Amino acid sequence: MKTPMTLPLRLLALLAVPLSAPLSGCAMPSTVVRTPDSRPSLSIVGAPPGAVLLVDGRSSGPALAYEPPHVLMVEPGTHQIDIADASGRILYSQKVFVESETKTIQVH
Numbered sequence: 110m111k112t113p114m115t116l117p118l119r120l121l122a123l124l125a126v127p128l129s130a131p132l133s134g135c136a137m138p139s140t141v142v143r144t145p146d147s148r149p150s151l152s153i154v155g156a157p158p159g160a161v162l163l164v165d166g167r168s169s170g171p172a173l174a175y176e177p178p179h180v181l182m183v184e185p186g187t188h189q190i191d192i193a194d195a196s197g198r199i200l201y202s203q204k205v206f207v208e209s210e211t212k213t214i215q216v217h
Contacts, residue, residue, distance in 0.1 A: 149185055164190060188205055188206075188207065201217065
């Protein structure tokens with residue numbers, strides 16, 4: 110004897126397989142968009158060991174850390190670039206304008 114629930118469960122089981130097959134192959138598209146950072150950057154070449162990079166009067170750490178291929182990202186515009194020794198004495202000073210590319214500072 111069939112119970113009243115048996116028929117709907119069989120019907121559901123029969124429909125579940127054909128309906129789930131098309132859905133199992135469907136996945137939401139996944140897109141990753143990577144936008145390169147278009148801010149200008151600075152690189153420092155020729156700084157002596159122990160020298161510190163100052164940008165607009167603020168320390169940015171060891172100048173050697175920004176030798177190519179490493180760069181310091183900055184905002185577009187004019188910046189005061191100073192290279193100081195460990196005692197704080199300015200070894201090199203230059204005002205630079207950066208717009209969209211990497212500006213290489215050659216310390217003499």
